[in-house]
Amino acid sequence: MPxxxxxxxxxxxxxxxxxxxxxxxxxxxxxxxxxxxxxxxxLKAPAFRPDGSLAAALPAGFGITQTNPLHLAGSGAGSPTEERQRTRFDVVPSGNAVSLEDEMLKASENQADYQLAASLYQKSLQMLRTAVGR
Structure with missing residues (x-):
């Protein structure tokens, strides 16, 4: 297997x-x-199946359940990475809805996520090389 x-x-x-x-x-x-x-x-964040492949959507009937009455009840409405609630300052006089602060925050989070994935990718390849004996 490659x-x-x-x-x-x-x-x-x-x-x-x-x-x-x-x-x-x-x-x-x-x-x-x-x-x-x-x-x-x-972009919507990708979802992965346990086998590592991309999942198009969650299977039917899969959702958030409260397993203990002391736990907080989940709404299943979405994740914190989905579109943020808009503030009253988002629409600028030109008529668009781009908030530069939000976009720069998203860009910096995206950069940190990429760097983490790249580091894990590099470390996993190093670990495989070590296992092979190189």
Whole structure:
């Protein structure tokens, strides 16, 4: 089996590709900050199956359940990475809804995520080389 087909390596490679694509989208948002009527876009985070492949969606019936009455009840409404609540300052006089502060925050989070994935990718390859005896 090629090294690229290992689940961990494949997941990390897919995550880095997603981060690269997201960075392009965020850069477009910043570049169009003064374009009238422009709406900021973002990418949905990829979901992975236990075998390491990308999951299109969660299986039917899969959701958040409260297993103990002392636990907080989950709403299942989404994750914190989904679109943030807009503040009253988001729409600027040009008529667009791009908040430069939000976009720069997303870009810095995206950069940190990419660096983490790249570091894990490099370390996993080093570990495989060590296991092979190189």
């Amino acid at each position: 090294v690229a087909d290992l689940p961990l390596v494949s997941m990390l490679r897919n995550r880095m590709q997603w981060n690269q694509t997201r960075q392009k989208v965020l850069a477009e948002n910043v570049a169009n900050a003064n374009t009238p009527g422009f709406r900021a876009r973002d």
